[in-house]
Amino acid sequence: MSELVKIVDSLENKISKLLHKLEMLQQNNQKLEEELVSTRNKQNSTERTVSEWEQKYNSLKLANSMLGSNTNKTEAKLKINTLIRELDHCIAQLAE
Numbered sequence: 001m002s003e004l005v006k007i008v009d010s011l012e013n014k015i016s017k018l019l020h021k022l023e024m025l026q027q028n029n030q031k032l033e034e035e036l037v038s039t040r041n042k043q044n045s046t047e048r049t050v051s052e053w054e055q056k057y058n059s060l061k062l063a064n065s066m067l068g069s070n071t072n073k074t075e076a077k078l079k080i081n082t083l084i085r086e087l088d089h090c091i092a093q094l095a096e
Helices: 002-066 073-095
Strands: none
Touching: 002 073
């Protein structure tokens, strides 16, 4: 009978340790999930910022080429032609 008590005590001790370890792992998992959410939010913010800067860069590049800069004149002409086509399309729709 004494051996059975020792075995039960040992099992209780092991179960207690396992439950403690499970709790610690769950807390760690929760922290990691919060960190993941935070990191994803930062990444989305950074991607939006990069996109905004790319748009500003492209606008500046187009403005420079329209002001007589030798670089990207072809691109500026294509952009102007696209804008003219869009205006013509809008005028045609208004005329209908």
